[in-house]
Amino acid sequence: MNFLKAYQYLFYKLYKFWEAASVPKFWSDAKAVLSIIILELFPFQSLMIYYETFINKDSYFGETYGDIILIFLLVCIPNYLFFFYKDRWKGIIYHFDKWPQKKNQIGGIIIWSIIIVIIIHFFLVISLL
Numbered sequence: 001m002n003f004l005k006a007y008q009y010l011f012y013k014l015y016k017f018w019e020a021a022s023v024p025k026f027w028s029d030a031k032a033v034l035s036i037i038i039l040e041l042f043p044f045q046s047l048m049i050y051y052e053t054f055i056n057k058d059s060y061f062g063e064t065y066g067d068i069i070l071i072f073l074l075v076c077i078p079n080y081l082f083f084f085y086k087d088r089w090k091g092i093i094y095h096f097d098k099w100p101q102k103k104n105q106i107g108g109i110i111i112w113s114i115i116i117v118i119i120i121h122f123f124l125v126i127s128l129l
Contacts, residue, residue, distance in 0.1 A: 012096040013111045029089045042122040049125050
C-alpha cells in the first residue's frame with residue numbers, strides 16, 4: 001500500500017469513528033481531517049521538543065505567530081487538497097467501504113495502533129519539558 005492510500009485509509013477509519021461516536025452525525029469528514037491535523041502536529045511538536053532539549057536550548061521556532069501560521073498552513077493545505085477539494089472524501093469512503101470486512105479489520109488494527117503510538121510518544125516527549 002502506498003503512502004497516499006494509507007493516508008486515505010487513516011481518514012476513512014477516523015471518519016467511521018466519528019460517524020459512530022458523534023450524536024448527531026454531521027461533519028464527520030471535518031472531524032476526521034481535524035483529527036489527522038492533530039496527529040500530524042504531535043510528531044512535529046515532538047521533534048521540536050527533542051531539538052530544543054538536546055541540540056539548541058535557545059531555539060524559539062514555533063513560538064511566534066508567523067511560525068504557527070506557517071506550520072498550520074503546511075499541515076492544512078495538503079489536507080484540504082487531499083480530502084475536501086472537489087469532495088474527494090466521498091470517493092475515499094466509497095472505495096474503502098467496498099473492502100472485505102477481514103481486510104478492513106486488519107487495517108483498522110494497524111491504523112489504531114499507529115494512532116496510539118503517536119499519542120503515547122507525544123505525551124512521553126512532553127515529560128522532557
